[in-house]
Amino acid sequence: MSDILVEVNELRKYYSIGNGRQVKSVDDISFSIRKGETLGLVGESGSGKSTLGRTIVGLYPPTSGSVSFAGTDLATARGRQKREINRQMQLIFQDPQSSLNPRLRVGEIIAEGIEAHGLAKGREKAERVHQLLEKVGLHPDHAKRYPHEFSGGQRQRIGIARALAVQPSFIVADEPISALDVSIQAQVVNLLADLQAESQLTYLFIAHDLAMVKYISDRIGVMYLGRMMELAESDDLFAKPLHPYTQVLLSTMPVSHPKHRAERERIVIGEPPSPINPPTGCPFQTRCPQAMGICKQIAPTWREVEAKHWVACFLYE
Amino acid sequence: MTNVLEVEDLHVSFRAYGGEIQAVRGVSFAVRPGETLAIVGESGCGKSVTARAILGMVKAPRGRVKKGSVRLQGRELSCLGKKELQQVRGAQIGMIFQDPMTSLNPTMKIGTQIAEVLIKHQKLAKKQAREKAIELLAAVGIPEPARRYEQYPHECSGGMRQRIVIAIALACDPELIIADEPTTALDVTIQAQILALLNDLQRTKGTSIIMITHDLGVVAEVADQMAVMYAGIIVEQGPVEEIFDNPQHPYTKGLLQSVPRLDQPSEERLIPIQGAPPDLFAPPAGCPFAARCDHAMEVCAQYMPKSTAFSAQHQAKCWLHDRRAHRVEELVSAGREQHV
Structure with a gap:
């Protein structure tokens, strides 16, 4: 049995914006996620990381390409099989205010998935809701309250409990801590880590805080204007970033201590181009300090240039 | 040299349905010429309200500066009228807000x-x-x-x-710029550019900056001095390097520990601050952090601690530094062990 849980193959998600123009939010992306790992996904706003996450779980239908889960192609799955895949893949959203229905009690929010998948009924269902609340660090009595009665960090815990309710094996966490205060972020990150250890969960963790992504992830993918630029083991990516964009991204990270200010070398680049009218060739070519003639003409291919280190850049072809 | 800005015992409250929110409860600090002071804290700690109060932008009838003085180059601002304040804003104090949209x-x-x-x-x-x-x-x-x-x-x-x-x-070449989360809405590559720009401008023009932020990375990047706010109070202030190396308030320590460092191995757990900040409708009588503090003593919940000075500029408000509280180091190391 292979240890690959999610396989993404040449996935594309284009949006039509009128006049025959398209935004290529996800453009020709291929990678796989191993069972039990955390794959971090970083990129600036508009790089398509959220669209990628949502297309993978099937929330958006792909324009072309495929996603397969535990060996089954999402596009061909039907009926019971499809429901089963839907149960196995869950999402945690960024904004804990708007991702919970304000008119439902917390218990009802968490129980929705349990009912939809027919996992439990009556007393057993209530029992499960209570267990889930305790699991995410809330009190069973909280099931009777409404979302507005909770703080941001607590609401994010409710969102996590809802995702866990159907006993998934794969969770896409889309910026789950970005809206939270610093002191609360660590609580939620530790909770996610504990749950992973407990239930062998696999995570796709989307974020823009590089230090946090490095801390959480086994591997990290770097996206830029809808394309995957580089994918490698976390330590490897930080020790030896290959793509010029990754190098820029790492150089712009704030220092962790004021004494490092003088040592840092910043690579300064211009403004990002519009996703509506992306550059030809490599999308990063307009800002790249090492761009060559060929970069303007064709897009580089996605290749494994070193063991487990993938990059799309002509410097390595 | 004289200070560009001096804020003393500032209190700001807002009227709301549930009663009065005491957003800022006795804040004092000074900004020297050409220096960047970072005010750090989580949402609701009163850092933006402090900035607005300096600028005379706390709007009646809901909001009110209840007490305190704000002096810009020795001139008292809190008693100025609307017209005079407008002259100060823009000409002497520049403002940069979070959302450039x-x-x-x-x-x-x-x-x-x-x-x-x-x-x-x-x-x-x-x-x-x-x-x-x-x-x-x-x-x-x-x-x-x-x-x-x-x-x-x-x-x-x-x-x-x-x-x-x-x-x-x-x-208008102001003496002071107040920047309220100027890079929060921006991507990291752009954030780095904006921070570098502010640094350059400060070096060439000698402007003082008050940088309000929740991001310790931004503080490490640009600030000379920092003030850590919690529930309307500055719990610790001093030179940035001194505080990063040697934080004296448990809240500051907690903040520094709860963000991962790049050299932190993934096996090492983050140390979060448990619980949530207090309700400012009825702030606790004692230290506002007591309920979340690993080292809290009985006195902490009842009386507000006084300021203890650790160097010429570094001070913190915490009962652990009272001379009657023995064995601070032991308490701290015992607290640390609990987490490991």
């Missing part, structure tokens, strides 16, 4: 928005104001400033807009 007027040309400030405060003629505005756009790193002058805010990216806001803040 909403702090510019969408119906006015970019250039006109900068020139407006120059015409009002420096009494420049229209033509001179235009020239100076284009110079300013160039100074904040906007390419083709003359063309940009004629454009509207929606034609610019977020980073570009924040540069324009900075140009407006700088227009």
Whole structure:
């Protein structure tokens, strides 16, 4: 049995914006996620990381390409099989205010998935809701309250409990801590880590805080204007970033201590181009300090240039 | 040299349905010339309200500065009228807000928005104001400033807009710039550029900056001094390096520990601060952090601790540093072990 849980193959998600123009939010992306790992996904706003996450779980239908889960192609799955895949893949959203229905009690929010998948009924269902609340660090009595009665960090815990309710094996966490205060972020990150250890969960963790992504992830993918630029083991990516964009991204990270200010070398680049009218060739070519003639003409291919280190850049072809 | 800004015992409250929210409860600090002071804290700690109070922008009837003094170069601001305050804002204190999307007027040309400030405060003629505005756009790193002058805010990216806001803040060579989360809405690559720009401008012009942020990375990047706010109170303040190396308040320690360092191995757990900040309708009588503090003693919940000085500028408000509280080190190390 292979240890690959999610396989993404040449996935594309284009949006039509009128006049025959398209935004290529996800453009020709291929990678796989191993069972039990955390794959971090970083990129600036508009790089398509959220669209990628949502297309993978099937929330958006792909324009072309495929996603397969535990060996089954999402596009061909039907009926019971499809429901089963839907149960196995869950999402945690960024904004804990708007991702919970304000008119439902917390218990009802968490129980929705349990009912939809027919996992439990009556007393057993209530029992499960209570267990889930305790699991995410809330009190069973909280099931009777409404979302507005909770703080941001607590609401994010409710969102996590809802995702866990159907006993998934794969969770896409889309910026789950970005809206939270610093002191609360660590609580939620530790909770996610504990749950992973407990239930062998696999995570796709989307974020823009590089230090946090490095801390959480086994591997990290770097996206830029809808394309995957580089994918490698976390330590490897930080020790030896290959793509010029990754190098820029790492150089712009704030220092962790004021004494490092003088040592840092910043690579300064211009403004990002519009996703509506992306550059030809490599999308990063307009800002790249090492761009060559060929970069303007064709897009580089996605290749494994070193063991487990993938990059799309002509410097390595 | 005299301080550019001195804030003393500032109290700000807001009336709300549930009663009175005591957003700022006795804040004092000073900003020296050419220095950057970072005010750090989580949402609701009162850091933005402090900035607004300095600028005289706490709006009646809901909000009220209940007590305290704000002196800009020795001149008391809290008793100034509306007109006089407007003269101070823009001319002597520049402002940069978090959201560059909403702090510019969408119906006015970019250039006109900068020139407006120059015409009002420096009494420049229209033509001179235009020239100076284009110079300013160039100074904040906007390419083709003359063309940009004629454009509207929606034609610019977020980073570009924040540069324009900075140009407006700088227009009259203010002594002090107050920047409220100026890079929070921006991507990291743009954030780095904006912070570098502020640093450069400060070096060339000698402007003092108050940087309000929740991001310790931003503090490490730009600040000379920092003040850590919690529930309307500055719990610790001092030189940035000293506080990063040797935080004296458990809350500051907690904040520094709860963000991962790049050299932190993934096996090592983050140390979160448990619980949540207190309700400011009825703030606790004692230290506001006591309920979440690993080292809290009985006294902490009942009486507000006094300030203890650790060096000329470094001070913190915590009972652990009271001379009657023995064995601080033991308490701290015992607390640490609990987490491991």
